[in-house]
Amino acid sequence: MSQLYYPNKNKFQNSPIPDMESYRALVAKFDKDFEGTWAEFAKEKIDWFKPFDRVLDESEAPFYKWFSGGVMNVAHQCIDRHLATKKNKAAIIFEGDNGDKRTLTYQELANEVNKTANMFKNEFGITKGDRVVIYMPMIPEAAIVMLACAKIGAIHSVVFGGFSAEALRDRVIDAQAKLVVTADGAFRKGKPYMLKPVVDEALKEGCDSVEKVCVIARNNEDINWVDGRDVSYEELLAKQSLVCEAEPMESEDPLFLLYTSGSTGKPKGVQHSSAGYILWAQMTMEWVFDIKDNDTFWCTADVGWITGHTYIVYGPLAAGATTVMFEGVPTYPDAGRCWRMVEEYKINQFYTAPTAIRLLHKMGEDEPKKYDLSSLRVLGTVGEPIDPAAWKWYYEVVGNSECSIVDTYWQTETGGHVISPIAAATPIKPACATLPLPGIYAEVIEEDGTPTPVGEKGYMCITKPWPSMIRTIWGDPERFKKSYFGDCKKDGKPVYFSGDGAMVDEDGYITITGRTDDVINVSGHRLGTAELEAAIKKHPDIAAVAVVGMPHDIKGEGIFAYIVPKSEDIAPKEELQKAINELIKKEIGAIALTDEIAIVPDLPKTRSGKIMRRILRSIVKGEPITQDTSTLEDPSIVPTIEGIVGKRA
Numbered sequence: 001m002s003q004l005y006y007p008n009k010n011k012f013q014n015s016p017i018p019d020m021e022s023y024r025a026l027v028a029k030f031d032k033d034f035e036g037t038w039a040e041f042a043k044e045k046i047d048w049f050k051p052f053d054r055v056l057d058e059s060e061a062p063f064y065k066w067f068s069g070g071v072m073n074v075a076h077q078c079i080d081r082h083l084a085t086k087k088n089k090a091a092i093i094f095e096g097d098n099g100d101k102r103t104l105t106y107q108e109l110a111n112e113v114n115k116t117a118n119m120f121k122n123e124f125g126i127t128k129g130d131r132v133v134i135y136m137p138m139i140p141e142a143a144i145v146m147l148a149c150a151k152i153g154a155i156h157s158v159v160f161g162g163f164s165a166e167a168l169r170d171r172v173i174d175a176q177a178k179l180v181v182t183a184d185g186a187f188r189k190g191k192p193y194m195l196k197p198v199v200d201e202a203l204k205e206g207c208d209s210v211e212k213v214c215v216i217a218r219n220n221e222d223i224n225w226v227d228g229r230d231v232s233y234e235e236l237l238a239k240q241s242l243v244c245e246a247e248p249m250e251s252e253d254p255l256f257l258l259y260t261s262g263s264t265g266k267p268k269g270v271q272h273s274s275a276g277y278i279l280w281a282q283m284t285m286e287w288v289f290d291i292k293d294n295d296t297f298w299c300t301a302d303v304g305w306i307t308g309h310t311y312i313v314y315g316p317l318a319a320g321a322t323t324v325m326f327e328g329v330p331t332y333p334d335a336g337r338c339w340r341m342v343e344e345y346k347i348n349q350f351y352t353a354p355t356a357i358r359l360l361h362k363m364g365e366d367e368p369k370k371y372d373l374s375s376l377r378v379l380g381t382v383g384e385p386i387d388p389a390a391w392k393w394y395y396e397v398v399g400n401s402e403c404s405i406v407d408t409y410w411q412t413e414t415g416g417h418v419i420s421p422i423a424a425a426t427p428i429k430p431a432c433a434t435l436p437l438p439g440i441y442a443e444v445i446e447e448d449g450t451p452t453p454v455g456e457k458g459y460m461c462i463t464k465p466w467p468s469m470i471r472t473i474w475g476d477p478e479r480f481k482k483s484y485f486g487d488c489k490k491d492g493k494p495v496y497f498s499g500d501g502a503m504v505d506e507d508g509y510i511t512i513t514g515r516t517d518d519v520i521n522v523s524g525h526r527l528g529t530a531e532l533e534a535a536i537k538k539h540p541d542i543a544a545v546a547v548v549g550m551p552h553d554i555k556g557e558g559i560f561a562y563i564v565p566k567s568e569d570i571a572p573k574e575e576l577q578k579a580i581n582e583l584i585k586k587e588i589g590a591i592a593l594t595d596e597i598a599i600v601p602d603l604p605k606t607r608s609g610k611i612m613r614r615i616l617r618s619i620v621k622g623e624p625i626t627q628d629t630s631t632l633e634d635p636s637i638v639p640t641i642e643g644i645v646g647k648r649a
């Protein structure tokens, strides 16, 4: 049994869930009165324009509805309601790649959001329910634009700035966006990079829904300008009024779409609600991160991912906290960048991904010791399983063995944390997400709902709905049902399956073992093998391809592609990999480049033509093949591929 690390009581006072007794009492309260307990929190936390009259409507399950009848507004919840008591408090502290700084108080943020909202409404005719695609760097305007959409009830869809023109185009078309908001570009590692040209390229085909492209100036590099379509944000902003009424939003009105990878080639537009989403974003800030009024919270994610939505923008602001936004990368100008920022801003909660922890550990093992990091109380990790070595360094060296580590397990679809330590309360075990949060019925089960025995791998499911859950896949409700409610049942009723495997130990602690589907997790980014394969297949000399994840020191998982050429007359391996990576860069983006390829004569296929990926995964890991290969069309292909890959220890 692994060692337990207890929260340092000196660091946690007046916490909402101060100990395990309170945790268990709250879990029991939900058990006893599920809807009543959620109703209590919703009433207490949300500033309703009109109270809700129903807590949970299951009549169209799995299309659950929460807090029906209620009217509110997320931008009001995050900004306006705080102005009476916090107008001069820092809402956003921004630091640029080059070290430039900017702070927006709650009042300044309110003003910027209102002007932007008025611009969208009055200049571009954006109204409630219209889709706005945001393709932006990590600058305060990214948050301002998201909140401006929320203020007028427009549905935003943020597309990560690392995605290619093709990927951006697919998302613009799927959402039928009326407006695209972007920047000329930004800075990374001391140099400017560009975004606007990617938007120009994306909008060349099939994006007829787009009426305007609103361009924010960040690096002031030269850009192409399409008259009539492109408009300057700064020029229009100056003319806008500071007053903008919050659009009254029903609880279930969509707040945003965020596209994520699934097991087919087409990304899914995960749709989130207004009230349920913001409620849980705020509650998890309070419970998991122990956010307090004077805290400075730093999440290093990009706003293009769900972590950036919930824990840079919506959660911290709903909680009335100060959130740090950082444009640059953790290793520029050196591996002490983050620790210097923690010292300078007196960061209290630092939240990042295992891939960054591994990188910072490798590049500057003793770097944290050069700085005063004593302001830290909570260290967070998210996105992939963290390995014990990285965990230990994070705990001992960064946290000086005094901070709680919250290994937060959740997904784009869950909106906020679902399994996580509570910083002030939960005794932690290295590299373990620990226990479900109160109100979340996360269970490791078999397909029929029976609990998986202790120590064995089962399906990571959530067996009751929760307020911040995905509502549907934009434009494809059938896919929503099939993707999440098609695999597991409890008491005969379909329940949410996450796509992850997990294991429970003798203390009831849950360890996530990773995806069970064809999704790979590269540096905490979710990529579908089908998407990668579709990009690679565009190569004229390639007959077939199978992509699998491979173990990688820094990224967690790397990308390995098995390539079957059309003829023996194929380019040498290095040259072919370069060509493949060019294709991926164009179709998806530079985050998805292959790490290794192997040119093989064929793939292991069953007689019905199904590719046996498990065998391919075992081969790159150098594991012995345990699967039955006798059902393969050609069993001799397995040793042939093993010989080519040559990973066997």
Ligand code: WT7
Pocket (backbone or CB within 6 Å): 260, 306, 307, 381, 382, 383, 384, 385, 386, 407, 408, 409, 410, 411, 412, 413, 433, 498, 499, 500, 512, 514, 515, 521, 524, 525, 526
């Ligand atoms: C997938 C979701 C949630 C924000 C970042 C990623 C993996 C996430 C953990 C964790 C082990 C984790 C899962 C999950 N994952 N957090 N603490 N331990 N695995 O969001 O892109 O929707 O990916 O990330 O596999 O299904 P996402």
